[in-house]
Amino acid sequence: MMNYPLTLAQILEHAHHIHGSKRVTTLLPDQTFHSYTYTALYERVKRLADAITQLGVIQSGDRVGTYASNTYQHLELYYAIPCMGAVLHPLNVRLTPVQLARIVHEAEDKIIFVGDAFAEPFEELRERIECKQIVHFNPISVPPSVAYEQLLSEAEPVYSWNIPDESWAMGLCYTSGTQGEPRGVLYTHRSMFLHTLAVNQADVFGLTEADVVMPLVPMFHAMAWGLPYAAMFAGADIVLPSAKPVCLADLIAETGVTVAAGVPTIWAKAYPELSKRKRDLSTLRRLIVGGEAMPPTLIEAYEKNLGVEVCHAWGMTEMSPTGTFSKLRGVHQNLSDAEKWRIKAKQGQPIPGVELRLAAETSNGFTKLPWNGEVVGELQVRSPWTASCYYNIQPTTEYFTADGWLRTGDVATIDVDGYVQIVDRAKALIRSGGESISSVALETSLLKHPSVREAAVIGVPDEKWGERPLAVVVLTQWTDESISDDFRQHLSVEFPKFWIPDRFVVVDEIPKTSVGKFDKQALRKQLLTPETKEKLS
Ligand code: ADP
Numbered sequence: 001m002m003n004y005p006l007t008l009a010q011i012l013e014h015a016h017h018i019h020g021s022k023r024v025t026t027l028l029p030d031q032t033f034h035s036y037t038y039t040a041l042y043e044r045v046k047r048l049a050d051a052i053t054q055l056g057v058i059q060s061g062d063r064v065g066t067y068a069s070n071t072y073q074h075l076e077l078y079y080a081i082p083c084m085g086a087v088l089h090p091l092n093v094r095l096t097p098v099q100l101a102r103i104v105h106e107a108e109d110k111i112i113f114v115g116d117a118f119a120e121p122f123e124e125l126r127e128r129i130e131c132k133q134i135v136h137f138n139p140i141s142v143p144p145s146v147a148y149e150q151l152l153s154e155a156e157p158v159y160s161w162n163i164p165d166e167s168w169a170m171g172l173c174y175t176s177g178t179q180g181e182p183r184g185v186l187y188t189h190r191s192m193f194l195h196t197l198a199v200n201q202a203d204v205f206g207l208t209e210a211d212v213v214m215p216l217v218p219m220f221h222a223m224a225w226g227l228p229y230a231a232m233f234a235g236a237d238i239v240l241p242s243a244k245p246v247c248l249a250d251l252i253a254e255t256g257v258t259v260a261a262g263v264p265t266i267w268a269k270a271y272p273e274l275s276k277r278k279r280d281l282s283t284l285r286r287l288i289v290g291g292e293a294m295p296p297t298l299i300e301a302y303e304k305n306l307g308v309e310v311c312h313a314w315g316m317t318e319m320s321p322t323g324t325f326s327k328l329r330g331v332h333q334n335l336s337d338a339e340k341w342r343i344k345a346k347q348g349q350p351i352p353g354v355e356l357r358l359a360a361e362t363s364n365g366f367t368k369l370p371w372n373g374e375v376v377g378e379l380q381v382r383s384p385w386t387a388s389c390y391y392n393i394q395p396t397t398e399y400f401t402a403d404g405w406l407r408t409g410d411v412a413t414i415d416v417d418g419y420v421q422i423v424d425r426a427k428a429l430i431r432s433g434g435e436s437i438s439s440v441a442l443e444t445s446l447l448k449h450p451s452v453r454e455a456a457v458i459g460v461p462d463e464k465w466g467e468r469p470l471a472v473v474v475l476t477q478w479t480d481e482s483i484s485d486d487f488r489q490h491l492s493v494e495f496p497k498f499w500i501p502d503r504f505v506v507v508d509e510i511p512k513t514s515v516g517k518f519d520k521q522a523l524r525k526q527l528l529t530p531e532t533k534e535k536l537s
Pocket of ligand 1: 175178292294312315316317422
């Protein structure tokens with residue numbers, strides 16, 4: 001067989017030759033649309049590669065940062081940078097300037113492209129970093145930075161792709177930092193190409209040429225879950241919401257979105273609007289949801305009331321990011337709706353190409369645990385699109401096993417059919433009197449209570465038990481003080497007494513991380529000040 005290199009240039013060329021008339025539509029901050037074809041995008045990607053070359057500041061393998069939201073320019077960079085042999089490094093715009101400065105310094109970004117909406121916040125970062133060239137999407141850019149359109153207009157659409165081989169780095173993403181400082185993961189052309197093929201299978205994302213795909217997941221979060229590559233390889237139209245849509249229902253109705261992807265908090269927020277606003281959402285056939293556990297009640301609400309299929313996916317930045325995908329199998333079709341939703345709330349089966357292991361640590365390595373849906377173990381993974389180390393960090397046994405598996409940091413069960421259920425992050429498990437309590441299980445159950453809109457459970461230090469669970473809830477409506485007893489009663493149906501949180505704290509909002517996950521570190525800081533500690537004890 002031919003030794004045919006697996007590179008992103010093949011994806012771009014295929015999209016251009018076969019699907020040139022397909023469209024990329026961007027919702028601009030003023031809520032108007034920018035829309036053009038794959039052919040127009042292709043021509044601009046060629047110009048962009050030529051323009052970047054003319055800047056004369058990068059060599060093959062150098063990192064190029066982007067500080068932008070989901071826009072067509074960002075999509076152009078998603079192709080131009082890797083296809084010229086450089087490394088695309090999307091910066092998480094929601095991290096602090098101090099965190100970002102460290103990341104830019106570590107990545108040694110030679111150029112940073114700055115999106116329209118980010119010119120101002122970027123200035124704070126600019127003061128802290130050394131970077132040879134700044135390019136602003138905004139046409140009015142202040143020297144010494146240059147304007148994106150100006151660069152393109154001075155370049156020719158002539159660039160020949162320059163990827164040394166398929167094992168060449170194409171992208172660098174940092175974890176979102178839910179539990180500690182973000183760590184870098186370097187993807188190769190081969191790994192991203194194979195990830196693209198894998199997620200485009202019918203039983204995974206299942207994108208087709210007839211789809212209109214909308215990544216609400218930011219382009220800095222694990223390469224927007226690979227969707228910019230998957231959608232274009234499939235030949236689907238793409239909708240990019242560069243700014244927060246004033247009305248998601250309008251955006252979906254006007255652009256005919258068929259598949260949309262985002263974290264559960266986005267869908268929780270959107271549900272009231274989508275269910276009340278009288279827009280035709282009949283094109284929307286599937287939500288891809290991941291990054292955090294999707295509450296079963298929300299899956300049910302979308303499927304039952306809006307007729308939208310919800311597919312729960314689990315993954316990590318370290319896995320490009322897809323690891324598992326939750327879809328019903330043929331044998332599930334005759335189950336009751338409640339049974340179907342119970343299965344769909346699991347994180348799903350490993351996608352073809354991903355190997356999972358449920359493991360327990362022993363004195364001389366790890367032993368494999370059974371897949372019976374009961375035994376809880378550490379989830380380990382290996383695949384052609386899983387990292388074997390972090391960028392610029394020597395691999396340690398904290399994250400990688402001696403026999404070549406990634407330690408995900410998640411604890412889970414796996415049932416006989418291979419469906420994974422994440423019990424918790426190992427670090428978020430609450431250890432009380434020698435027993436483990438799953439914060440996820442308590443949160444899931446609290447969300448079934450009609451008065452609860454959001455719930456997060458954290459462990460708080462306890463002299464007698466080591467740790468005890470504390471529940472933080474956002475209520476759907478005001479209720480009286482006795483609500484805690486009500487919650488206790490509600491939880492005691494499912495859980496043993498020692499699992500029931502000692503305290504329920506009502507807040508207006510639970511803090512979220514840079515990618516919209518519950519920020520339990522911030523919650524802990526907020527709640528465990530010396531004064532509140534006293535109040536809670
Ligand atoms: P960070 O660890 O900084 O949040 P990532 O965004 O890469 O960085 O998050 C990966 C982690 O997110 C996983 O290890 C897991 O704990 C969690 N996660 C991802 N998808 C799901 C899901 N569908 N259900 C539960 N947890 C998930």
